[in-house]
Amino acid sequence: MAAGETIAALATPGGTGAVALIRVSGPEAGDVIAGACRVGKAFPDRRATLASVRDADGAVLDQVLVTRFAAPRSYTGEEVVEISTHGGRLVARRVLERLLECGARVADPGEFTERAFLNGKLDLTQAEAVMDLISAQSDLALRAAHEQLEGGIGRRTEGLRQDLIETVAQLEAWIDFPEDDIDPESGEALAARMATVRGAIEGLLSTADQGRILREGLRTVICGRPNAGKSSLLNALLGLDRAIVSETAGTTRDTIEELLVVEGVPLRMIDTAGLHHAGDAIEEEGIRRTLQEAGRADLLLVVADASLPPARALPGDVPEAPRRILVLNKADLPEAPGWSDPEALRVSSVDGRGLEELRHRIRELADLGEADWGEQSVAINARHRDCLSRAHQSLEAAETSLRSGDDVEITALSLRESLEFLGEVAGKVDTEEILGSIFSQFCIGK
Numbered sequence: 026m027a028a029g030e031t032i033a034a035l036a037t038p039g040g041t042g043a044v045a046l047i048r049v050s051g052p053e054a055g056d057v058i059a060g061a062c063r064v065g066k067a068f069p070d071r072r073a074t075l076a077s078v079r080d081a082d083g084a085v086l087d088q089v090l091v092t093r094f095a096a097p098r099s100y101t102g103e104e105v106v107e108i109s110t111h112g113g114r115l116v117a118r119r120v121l122e123r124l125l126e127c128g129a130r131v132a133d134p135g136e137f138t139e140r141a142f143l144n145g146k147l148d149l150t151q152a153e154a155v156m157d158l159i160s161a162q163s164d165l166a167l168r169a170a171h172e173q174l175e176g177g178i179g180r181r182t183e184g185l186r187q188d189l190i191e192t193v194a195q196l197e198a199w200i201d202f203p204e205d206d207i208d209p210e211s212g213e214a215l216a217a218r219m220a221t222v223r224g225a226i227e228g229l230l231s232t233a234d235q236g237r238i239l240r241e242g243l244r245t246v247i248c249g250r251p252n253a254g255k256s257s258l259l260n261a262l263l264g265l266d267r268a269i270v271s272e273t274a275g276t277t278r279d280t281i282e283e284l285l286v287v288e289g290v291p292l293r294m295i296d297t298a299g300l301h302h303a304g305d306a307i308e309e310e311g312i313r314r315t316l317q318e319a320g321r322a323d324l325l326l327v328v329a330d331a332s333l334p335p336a337r338a339l340p341g342d343v344p345e346a347p348r349r350i351l352v353l354n355k356a357d358l359p360e361a362p363g364w365s366d367p368e369a370l371r372v373s374s375v376d377g378r379g380l381e382e383l384r385h386r387i388r389e390l391a392d393l394g395e396a397d398w399g400e401q402s403v404a405i406n407a408r409h410r411d412c413l414s415r416a417h418q419s420l421e422a423a424e425t426s427l428r429s430g431d432d433v434e435i436t437a438l439s440l441r442e443s444l445e446f447l448g449e450v451a452g453k454v455d456t457e458e459i460l461g462s463i464f465s466q467f468c469i470g471k
Contacts, residue, residue: 032132042112054104060127068093102144149452150178162291166239179451236404242293249328254354257374288388320344332358348390416446
């Protein structure tokens, strides 16, 4: 991103609609739209104004509504202008081209939000939440994105940083000014404070799996023997005929993937080939893919034909998964003797019996309910997890060092590393804060 440049881009999806929105941001945003509309004065702040965008020869391209947001009270913190055009694909493109002729350049992907971060309007976690909000597939994902956009993760990590800044300040004052005997707390108390911060980091790390599920969906693999009704079950859960259903064994030879939401939980459903002795190379490859998908599953739905005895209906060795449900399908038919698993669910893809209970069991196993979430109403992503894991490791090393009686400088170094990793979560890394804390607490230099 080049500083000082004015950028423009279409902010609504391409295609035909009632209205299209074009956003302009940068120091020359007001001049760009004034030139495009051939007006001699700036548009008023925060007021929609009817205007006409004209081409270089003065011909009207479109009649638009212009709303100007003066810096710094805008999304990016810069001068921002939003232009509402009619929603035709051609007219929006022509207006955007005219803005580019008047001095703007096409914005890079995510550049408006990047500028908002660089100008202090958002921290990194809030910037990431913008995309989470747009791509949310369930109410829970939407709630998590809103919490993050409102600064939930940033506030938590910032509070932990402040605790560590105070601890580092005390340790470094202890190092630099031993003659003043600055020791407001015992080493044990400092170690206890570190342990408290470490516990809070562990709490945030515990939401990593939830965050992945909310963003990507619970990877749910349907597996079983041929003709167990796997594809029928997928179609029943989806409410449409997505997979081909046939009495011929081996109809499904490749994986079929669909996304659906079950009681607020996004599921990435994967139907697989039946597990049996392959008759040809294609079936063998399908079975290999089934086992591969089963090994990567968050939830495994093992489907069995309940009209057959267990020895004939159950598949062979199936990889373990964090969550597993035995689904006894074809409950509309007489059940064969021998099925005694109390945790098994009896369903029928034909008449729908048991499907609601299956959905409820999936919701329980996903462990994304508000009661289970508790105070951790945020869900970290992979980048957060990496930063927090490194912060946790450094903090654990500092705590061990302090309790072992090592040189205080070693403890302080580990604490500084933890502080830096915590700062990376929200994009706030400023070692000068430590010096500021020392000056304010111990009146150094007075």
